[in-house]
Amino acid sequence: MTTDKPRIVLVTGAGIGIGRATAEAFAAEGDHVVVTDVLRAEGQETVKAISAAGGSAEFLPLDVTSTAEADALVADVEARHGRLDVIVANAGIAHKVPLVEMSDERWDHTFDVDLKGMLRVVRPALAGMRARRSGAIVCLSSIMGVAYGWDEHVHYSAAKAGVVGLVRGLAVELARDGIRVNGVAPGYIRTAQLLSEKNSLGPAGAEKAAEFIPMGRLGEPADIADVIAFLASDAARYLTGQTIAVDGGLLVGRY
Numbered sequence: 685m686t687t688d689k690p691r692i693v694l695v696t697g698a699g700i701g702i703g704r705a706t707a708e709a710f711a712a713e714g715d716h717v718v719v720t721d722v723l724r725a726e727g728q729e730t731v732k733a734i735s736a737a738g739g740s741a742e743f744l745p746l747d748v749t750s751t752a753e754a755d756a757l758v759a760d761v762e763a764r765h766g767r768l769d770v771i772v773a774n775a776g777i778a779h780k781v782p783l784v785e786m787s788d789e790r791w792d793h794t795f796d797v798d799l800k801g802m803l804r805v806v807r808p809a810l811a812g813m814r815a816r817r818s819g820a821i822v823c824l825s826s827i828m829g830v831a832y833g834w835d836e837h838v839h840y841s842a843a844k845a846g847v848v849g850l851v852r853g854l855a856v857e858l859a860r861d862g863i864r865v866n867g868v869a870p871g872y873i874r875t876a877q878l879l880s881e882k883n884s885l886g887p888a889g890a891e892k893a894a895e896f897i898p899m900g901r902l903g904e905p906a907d908i909a910d911v912i913a914f915l916a917s918d919a920a921r922y923l924t925g926q927t928i929a930v931d932g933g934l935l936v937g938r939y
């Protein structure tokens with residue numbers, strides 16, 4: 685994708701964690717970042733940090749479970765900026781739910797955020813991207829979707845595996861329109877999601893996990909953000925439909 689700078693980049697769930705680091709990475713490249721999240725204070729903090737570093741960003745609240753909100757937000761961004769060049773579908777939840785407690789509601793909620801939530805932000809942007817014959821989309825999967833099964837998180841593993849299919853399907857349908865779609869499957873990254881005692885490894889579990897990661901450390905949000913930025917850049921112009929594990933060697937090295 686060769687686009688005039690600054691590109692207009694939309695990141696979901698950009699108030700904290702990988703989303704925030706991603707917003708900062710694009711802003712550091714000179715792009716204008718539309719920071720979105722359900723967490724308003726955190727989203728505004730991301731914008732403040734970007735502005736303080738000399739970058740360009742704005743915050744708009746977005747719950748990715750709302751089609752109406754996503755449609756309106758994309759229309760607003762396109763009306764004000766004339767286009768939307770990059771979408772990073774990052775927002776996600778990983779709730780711990782043993783199978784005996786896996787109600788339809790809990791299953792559907794995770795799918796609604798982690799999988800359909802991605803379609804919701806991509807769909808309204810496609811007409812504009814197609815018309816400009818240019819666009820890059822990056823979706824966040826997980827090593828729990830591309831390789832591992834995760835006990836007590838079956839809905840999460842299934843949704844994140846679904847992201848791989850979403851990326852492939854979108855990539856093929858959009859390839860001739862000049863739009864590329866790729867995924868990133870992070871390993872263990874030091875964010876609120878991983879450090880949650882209730883829903884994930886917790887701080888002690890995360891440090892223990894670091895011991896069997898070949899690179900010997902947990903990932904940092906910026907480790908993922910830089911790969912997302914690469915996938916959205918012209919350097920990745922012939923790359924589409926792939927979901928890349930970024931995990932410090934975990935998948936290939938733990939046996």
Ligand SMILES: NC(=O)c1ccc[n+]([C@@H]2O[C@H](COP(=O)([O-])OP(=O)(O)OC[C@H]3O[C@@H](n4cnc5c(N)ncnc54)[C@H](O)[C@@H]3O)[C@@H](O)[C@H]2O)c1
Nearest residue numbers: 697701702747748774775776824826870872873875876877
């Ligand atoms: N941290 C890891 O180790 C790890 C590993 C694999 C995949 N991932 C994936 O990477 C992405 C980012 O994860 P993270 O670790 O930064 O998590 P995080 O919990 O730190 O941040 C998730 C973000 O998503 C937002 N969000 C949640 N529900 C939303 C909704 N309905 N609408 C809009 N925003 C919503 C949150 O407010 C938050 O800003 C997620 O998709 C996650 O599943 C993370």
